[in-house]
Amino acid sequence: MxxxxxxxxxxxxxxxxxxxxxxxxxxxxxxxxxxxxxxxxxxxxxxxxxxxxxxxxxxxxTPAQEQWKEERRQARSVCLKLMQQTGVDTTDWDTVNRFCMSPKIAGVEFRELDIEDLGRLSSKLRMILKKQKDKQH
Incomplete structure (x- = not known):
């Protein structure tokens, strides 16, 4: 066949x-x-x-498509805000993608991250922010 x-x-x-x-x-x-x-x-x-x-x-x-899109949109928004706080220029997609492509961050471009990946990314970004804050004190 x-x-x-x-x-x-x-x-x-x-x-x-x-x-x-x-x-x-x-x-x-x-x-x-x-x-x-x-x-x-x-x-x-x-x-x-x-x-x-x-x-x-x-x-x-699968969960309703619209619900999934909204959850993903919110997760992306959280990650972008955290990236901005770490010093990443979130107005430039090339910069955002270069940052995300790092194996230590996500290993893929930002647009390829699903909700679970975005959750892991936000945790990593929060750890980065905590380390930055601890260095300042």
């Missing part, structure tokens, strides 16, 4: 949004198996129809 689906961005975006405490790889295999009726655990072997049905079901499992 020829591979029917070649772009899995929709699936992985939804997979990362599903609140799940276990191994995401196990969840992926479970979802693919369920929607392929036990035929496979591999996304490469799933039909376009199975893929569409699976993604639609995953969309129903």
């Amino acid at each position: 020829a591979q029917e689906v070649t772009n899995y961005a929709r699936f992985y975006t939804l997979l990362n949004r599903i609140p799940y405490r276990g191994d995401k790889e196990d969840l992926k295999c479970s979802l693919v198996s369920e929607f392929s009726h036990g035929r496979t655990c591999s996304l490469k072997e799933i039909t376009r129809q199975e893929y569409s049905a699976m993604c639609a079901a995953m969309e129903r499992m």
Whole structure:
């Protein structure tokens, strides 16, 4: 059987949004198996129809899209404010991205951070601010 689906961005975006405490790889295999009726655990072997049905079901499992966008917007705002307090010029996206690309900070550009990443970033930024404050005293 020829591979029917070649772009899995929709699936992985939804997979990362599903609140799940276990191994995401196990969840992926479970979802693919369920929607392929036990035929496979591999996304490469799933039909376009199975893929569409699976993604639609995953969309129903994720928090409401608008709620997610608002939570992400708020988390981004908190991080940008904290970056500004640490001395990063947040009016320049290149500067923000260079700062975030540091492996010690996030290792990816700011726009690629999800809500969990933004939470970790805000914790790191608060630690940086605390260290800066402790040096001043």
